Amino acid sequence: MPELPEVETIARTLRPALLGAEISEAEIRWARTIAHPSLGEFQERIRGQSIQEVDRRGKFLSVRLSDGYLFIHLRMSGDLVLQEASSPPGKHERLRWRLRRAQAGPAEGQALVFSDPRKFGRVWLTEDPAQVVGDLGPEPLSEAFTVAWLYEQLRRHRRLLKPLLLDQTFLAGLGNIYTDEALYLARLHPATPSHTVTREQAERLHAAIQTVLQEGIRSNGASIDWVYRGGEFQNHFRVYGRTGQPCPTCGALVVKLRLGQRGTHFCSTCQPLREYAD
DNA sequence: AGCATTACCCGCACGC
């Protein structure tokens, strides 16, 4: 369920309990969860490492360890929660890290549990972050993401806006929900060819991307389908998942089409394919 | 050659 705001929320929630804790053991229940290195090496190398930092890069949760980095990608249905180390494994539990502290602290007797019904989520352990996140585009909430950069990049590519914004090597962190929401706020049709975007449109898109991501973070992310994690941004969707319901701006019905294999929601009145000067 | 696009795939749960 995680896009940038959801992963950000998870990182913020877990950070206090994880910082300073030591990973005493990794218990792997679904082997393919480990993307790198091999199973045995993963278990061997993570044992005894302490957690120095809990952060996010794009949709990856990044955990800096005393020796290396742990990257976790939740893909479609993954979730991370702290549980009692002695708790029985849930139906979809894939990986469990037992935690330990030198002195009694928030993580005492706890375990970090990765559950994932669809088994798409993956975990990496590496000394070189670039090996995992090296190809990601800029962070949309960082200073590197400027109107000038976005405008230039949109003009240089020749792709439809929606698939381009979903491309993590273009920009890191946007997923299907926030892309639809951002294009709506920017009043841009999802199938607009990127190189036809004007400077003014790029300005709107830049602002819209930052707005929807900040809204999502402020709402602690979105909880949709059968995965509920406390976020409530799903109650503020303007177009995503609102096919056939009125557009909040003009009242026309939200329509849905398929773009780049993804369901795409928008208002054909507010987001015309071409913008006519009048 | 080098992009970009498309199709397909991967487990599972859910709604209709």
Added chain:
DNA sequence: TGCGTGCGGGTAATGC
């Protein structure tokens, strides 16, 4: 019961 759908992205094939 069966079928379509999906908060993601990797790969392979195809198109420009």
